[in-house]
Amino acid sequence: MTRRALITGITGQDGSYLAEHLLAEGYQVWGLIRGQANPRKSRISRLASNLSFVDGDLMDQASLVSAIDTVQPDEVYNLGAISFVPMSWQQAELVTEVNGMGVLRVLEAIRMVSGLGGSQRNDGHGQIRFYQASSSEMFGKAAETPQRETTLFHPRSPYGAAKAYGHFITRNYRESFGMYAVSGMLFNHESPRRGAEFVTRKISLAAAGIKLGLQDKLRLGNLSAVRDWGFAGDYVRAMHLMLQADEPDDYVVGSGAMHSVRDAVRIAFDHVGLDWQEHVVIDPELVRPAEVEILCADSHRARGRLGWRPTVDFPALMRMMVDADLEQVAREHEYGDLLLASSW
Numbered sequence: 001m002t003r004r005a006l007i008t009g010i011t012g013q014d015g016s017y018l019a020e021h022l023l024a025e026g027y028q029v030w031g032l033i034r035g036q037a038n039p040r041k042s043r044i045s046r047l048a049s050n051l052s053f054v055d056g057d058l059m060d061q062a063s064l065v066s067a068i069d070t071v072q073p074d075e076v077y078n079l080g081a082i083s084f085v086p087m088s089w090q091q092a093e094l095v096t097e098v099n100g101m102g103v104l105r106v107l108e109a110i111r112m113v114s115g116l117g118g119s120q121r122n123d124g125h126g127q128i129r130f131y132q133a134s135s136s137e138m139f140g141k142a143a144e145t146p147q148r149e150t151t152l153f154h155p156r157s158p159y160g161a162a163k164a165y166g167h168f169i170t171r172n173y174r175e176s177f178g179m180y181a182v183s184g185m186l187f188n189h190e191s192p193r194r195g196a197e198f199v200t201r202k203i204s205l206a207a208a209g210i211k212l213g214l215q216d217k218l219r220l221g222n223l224s225a226v227r228d229w230g231f232a233g234d235y236v237r238a239m240h241l242m243l244q245a246d247e248p249d250d251y252v253v254g255s256g257a258m259h260s261v262r263d264a265v266r267i268a269f270d271h272v273g274l275d276w277q278e279h280v281v282i283d284p285e286l287v288r289p290a291e292v293e294i295l296c297a298d299s300h301r302a303r304g305r306l307g308w309r310p311t312v313d314f315p316a317l318m319r320m321m322v323d324a325d326l327e328q329v330a331r332e333h334e335y336g337d338l339l340l341a342s343s344w
């Protein structure tokens with residue numbers, strides 16, 4: 001029997017890579033689409049043909065029940081979120097609703113459609129498996145480095161706090177109702193499909209734009225922040241592997257390598273033969289109210305139990321993104337919109 005997967009956030013970076021991966025694995029893939037004329041729906045259809053769509057929004061409980069009832073999925077991947085951390089200080093309540101309460105709504109929808117309730121627990125037969133997109137932002141001001149599954153959470157943004165709620169409620173539904181519900185605590189992962197507001201893509205776009213003579217300066221905030229960056233195509237494989245394990249559990253997923261924002265700029269500008277120091281301007285407006293200074297993953301559990309391995313290291317990832325942007329920026333009509341988004 002063909003397995004069915006439902007992905008929320010299918011129009012985002014990870015949703016597009018996961019859809020491609022699951023289609024290649026032989027799944028029938030459905031995407032939850034928000035809004036009456038979502039402009040990104042056609043983009044995902046072009047990237048991954050053979051998709052099916054169902055309407056719904058993480059803010060709307062009934063739409064999620066209806067989506068799960070319609071699709072009757074074997075696996076649900078909840079990737080939908082407002083994922084840009086600075087937005088969470090501007091619209092804290094909305095981010096909490098979507099990224100925190102939205103997780104509860106999906107779990108409730110699965111519970112209702114599966115007929116689980118009260119003291120009734122799942123017997124494991126034909127149950128819907130659930131993946132929650134948790135985040136290394138939950139570690140925030142990290143109690144130890146590298147971070148592993150047992151490291152205490154100390155979120156530094158409303159985004160991180162909402163993700164921590166989503167993480168704990170997922171574990172709670174696993175323990176309360178016997179649901180197969182797991183969280184992937186994924187560290188930063190990037191690609192040529194990354195939103196232009198995130199720092200790696202902002203840098204790769206600027207390196208390409210400056211090289212092509214379309215831009216001169218790149219405004220950045222904290223150059224000293226350290227992240228564990230990997231390739232999104234590798235990380236969606238980990239999501240799928242987590243739902244294939246015999247027992248449900250939570251996993252840290254990252255490369256274990258640390259690089260600063262300054263390293264990212266240096267690699268990208270070197271790749272196109274530019275001196276980054278002639279172009280980068282520090283903008284205090286881009287420094288966050290409470291910064292996450294350092295993140296680094298200890299992925300021993302995922303590597304040992306799931307056999308997961310990343311295939312692209314950080315310098316190769318930055319070069320891949322710059323090369324893709326040299327091509328994309330040359331198609332000038334898209335450049336204005338991307339530049340606007342990358343000015344965050």
Ligand code: NAP
Binds near residue numbers: 008034059186
């Ligand atoms: P992304 O590119 O920003 O995509 C976010 C997706 O969420 C979009 O498809 C968006 O759809 C959808 N969405 C937003 N609000 C929604 C709502 N109210 N109802 C339903 N869908 C909604 O993010 P990403 O990088 O692919 O990340 C995927 C997930 O992993 C997110 O939950 C993110 O927080 C988490 N995560 C990401 C990273 C990373 O480094 N990329 C690391 C750890 C965790 P629209 O087209 O409707 O806007």
Ligand code: G4F
Binds near residue numbers: 083288
């Ligand atoms: O690329 P960023 O915006 O990613 P951030 O905040 O780490 O969040 C991403 O990864 C999380 C996983 O840890 C996800 F959960 C989340 O959804 C998202 O995908 O910023 C990375 C670092 C920060 O320390 C930031 O202060 O880069 C620093 N930075 C310096 N200048 C900048 C800039 N970030 C952005 N976006 N723009 C700048 O100009």
